[in-house]
Amino acid sequence: MATDATAGLPCELTLDIPFPDARLASVALNAIRVDKELSLLVKRDLSVIPADGSSDQSVLRVEYKAATNRMLRVAVNSFLDSLALVLEVMEELDVDVVEARQKENSG
Template sequence: MATTATALHERLTLQIPFPSSRLATIAAQVLDVDKDLKPEVSRRIISTQDNILTLDFQTSTLKLLRTVVNSSMEMVQMVVNTMGSFDTEHE
């Protein structure tokens, strides 16, 4: 059976500043544990530069983009809240 490639037409990049590069890296590592379930219709690329966490989303539809971004932002909020409660190291 032949498969057809789905173009990832919709794209959004979010840059989220953290108080330090250490916290941005920890957030990226935590968020990167969850891999894309269907990379042919949705892709999330996570990276950091200094204290900036970058989330680059690519999806096949605008509706899917909204869903993926919303879910990812809920995860980011959970990570930030957890860091606020448990991080005791200050730079």
């Protein structure tokens, strides 16, 4: 059943973005959640959830509801741009990510 906040928002999309560990998923959540949706006709909920078969909350879940498909597309494109920036910063500055990548490349 739709709540008052999401009534009239028929277009929905859920994205699950896996991270190597819960800490990085939490960092991404906290970095992205400060940017609120600009339109009242788009609602976004962010959370971290466990990966399948794990208790480690390493998946960033993003749930969108919007009034139109176009508004949903614009909001998701903007989110993906923000996520790309967060991932780029993690890759450049987070020591754990750099070390994990070096291990992958050497193995």
